Amino acid sequence: MKRYGGFAAVDGISFEVAPGESFGLLGPNGAGKSTTMRMVGAVSTRTAGELSILGLDPDAYGPEIRSQLGVVPQSDNLDTELRVRENLLVYGRYFGLPGRLVAKRADELLAFAQLEDKGKAKVDSLSGGMKRRLTIARALINDPRVLLLDEPTTGLDPQARHILWDRLFRLKEQGTTLLLTTHYMDEAEQLCDRLVVVDTGTIMAEGTPAELIRRYSSREVLEVRFGSDRNSEVAKRLEGIGDRMEVLPDRILVYSRDGEAELVRITEAGLHPITSLVRRSSLEDVFLRLTGRSLIE
Amino acid sequence: MTEALSTEMRSDTARAIAAGRRPRRWGAWYVALHRFRVMKSYTGTVVVAGIGNPLVYLYALGLGLATIVDANAGDQALGGVSYLVFVAPALLASAAITVASEEFTYPIMLGYKWNPTFTGMSASPLRPTQIVDGIVISVTIRMLVNLVLFFALIVLFGAAPSAVAVLMVVAGLLGGLAFGTALMAYSSTLEEDTGQLAMVMRFVVLPMTLFSGTFFPLSVFPVWLQWIGWVSPLWHSTELARVFSYGYAEPIWLTVMHVAYLLVLAAAGWVWARRIAVRRLGR
Numbered sequence: 001m002k003r004y005g006g007f008a009a010v011d012g013i014s015f016e017v018a019p020g021e022s023f024g025l026l027g028p029n030g031a032g033k034s035t036t037m038r039m040v041g042a043v044s045t046r047t048a049g050e051l052s053i054l055g056l057d058p059d060a061y062g063p064e065i066r067s068q069l070g071v072v073p074q075s076d077n078l079d080t081e082l083r084v085r086e087n088l089l090v091y092g093r094y095f096g097l098p099g100r101l102v103a104k105r106a107d108e109l110l111a112f113a114q115l116e117d118k119g120k121a122k123v124d125s126l127s128g129g130m131k132r133r134l135t136i137a138r139a140l141i142n143d144p145r146v147l148l149l150d151e152p153t154t155g156l157d158p159q160a161r162h163i164l165w166d167r168l169f170r171l172k173e174q175g176t177t178l179l180l181t182t183h184y185m186d187e188a189e190q191l192c193d194r195l196v197v198v199d200t201g202t203i204m205a206e207g208t209p210a211e212l213i214r215r216y217s218s219r220e221v222l223e224v225r226f227g228s229d230r231n232s233e234v235a236k237r238l239e240g241i242g243d244r245m246e247v248l249p250d251r252i253l254v255y256s257r258d259g260e261a262e263l264v265r266i267t268e269a270g271l272h273p274i275t276s277l278v279r280r281s282s283l284e285d286v287f288l289r290l291t292g293r294s295l296i297e
Numbered sequence: 298m299t300e301a302l303s304t305e306m307r308s309d310t311a312r313a314i315a316a317g318r319r320p321r322r323w324g325a326w327y328v329a330l331h332r333f334r335v336m337k338s339y340t341g342t343v344v345v346a347g348i349g350n351p352l353v354y355l356y357a358l359g360l361g362l363a364t365i366v367d368a369n370a371g372d373q374a375l376g377g378v379s380y381l382v383f384v385a386p387a388l389l390a391s392a393a394i395t396v397a398s399e400e401f402t403y404p405i406m407l408g409y410k411w412n413p414t415f416t417g418m419s420a421s422p423l424r425p426t427q428i429v430d431g432i433v434i435s436v437t438i439r440m441l442v443n444l445v446l447f448f449a450l451i452v453l454f455g456a457a458p459s460a461v462a463v464l465m466v467v468a469g470l471l472g473g474l475a476f477g478t479a480l481m482a483y484s485s486t487l488e489e490d491t492g493q494l495a496m497v498m499r500f501v502v503l504p505m506t507l508f509s510g511t512f513f514p515l516s517v518f519p520v521w522l523q524w525i526g527w528v529s530p531l532w533h534s535t536e537l538a539r540v541f542s543y544g545y546a547e548p549i550w551l552t553v554m555h556v557a558y559l560l561v562l563a564a565a566g567w568v569w570a571r572r573i574a575v576r577r578l579g580r
Contacts, residue, residue: 019305019306019309038580041420043419043420043578043579044579044580045579054306054309054310054313055306055307055309055310056310056313056314061313061314061317062422062424063317063320063321063324063422063423063424064313064314064316064317064422065313066420066421066422067313067316067317067320067421067422068309068312068313068316069420071420073416073417073420077412077413077414077416077417078417079331079335079412079414079417080412081335081338081412081414082334082335086334090330090331090334091417091421093327093330093331094320094324094327094328094331094418094421094422094423095316095319095320095421095422096316096318096319096320096323096324096327096422142316142421145309145312
């Protein structure tokens, strides 16, 4: 529970993450994800509630907890007054690690982040994806038990995202506990063993991506467009088609086990959508079902 | 939770407790080391300003202006010392204020906001109070270097007659920190710089230099203007530096007052800056 004045940014978010697990907080901007992450990161203090990280209370054991965490914040806070490799060296020292060990790890991590030849570069000369990878490398300098990632790929182009996911997946394989927030359902599906859907500071649902889709959505989704003006009007005539329907401003989503079959029924009813698309259900649909809104607005 | 998992967690807890020891004890020094690494990028400026500024001021005021002052003021106007000897301790004390207003303003805004390295530090084992302490340590050391250089030049100018003249470095340091920690606390409260820091330079630092008995004794002012000197840390550090430099005659209680006032101010600003850091970084 976290309150700012009268506003409760986080109100009743409760979850448990096991060592080695990869756990996600999925929700739109302003849902309370980052605040939760800062509390788990033993930085932001709780207004109320219980929190235990690695079996310790962050109010009393902040430095101890943080010594075992790697934190990748939402916006990069690399030190632009220092060079790329220096960023790793200096950060490693904050953990009280010996200089020689930090230097060795810095070189390993530069390789891991595919930045070997950028060691002496200025931070500002790096691309967005490189900065992100450097931030992750910095978060790993203390060989953390838990890695906290707040919106790790927001603002990156598709290629940079895939490189990053690959790196994170390797960490997961090595047994690092990952706790990440995202508003991208594909990211959550790629990286999370288990996740909670968060909105307005509370948990809406919890489970594995597959479970959530099974519980809150159908196997397939048929997307049909009739033009922005006609969608809601046509929707009335589609009653009874599919298990359920969502009418969005630009399209109608029909939830069903068999999308193609529903499309046939629609055409048989004499309706001809401008475009149609059958796809698998995703976490986006789960979110839409739970909150009546889409993730990215 | 299974048995294996809870065992793993216990070992993680033990590992965390062990890893927290060094940062808990030495954290402030890690921050200071970071500051030094950053300062290294402007070592040139520090050294050139550290030697150049005193030279310029000592020449212009201590030798240039002094020819007029010494010719017109008479022997006893400045307690029997030449203008150079009179103004040198004040220039040294002002140099500390200059360092304070460089290091405790924009670098603080930078760390909280423009390039939020303090946020990065607070995600590591470092505590917000250690961040503040580390900055104070690093600036103290930089200030000390500047003041020692300044003192050496004063000696070269033959303007430090007393045997304990070197203590004026301490006087300058106290003044610089008394003003600097409060300035740091103020800079820490700024969410945005819409010219506040420039205003501080113009309307606090500059008048303070003019009204703190730097270039002429405070006693030439009417009493209703002298209070500016009494509250100004610079006046206290300047007077203290004069006592050490040439045995400026003042009652002993006043000398004790200078030291006490500066210490209290420095400590109060320091505590204030720490409290703001805890609040701002723990949001």
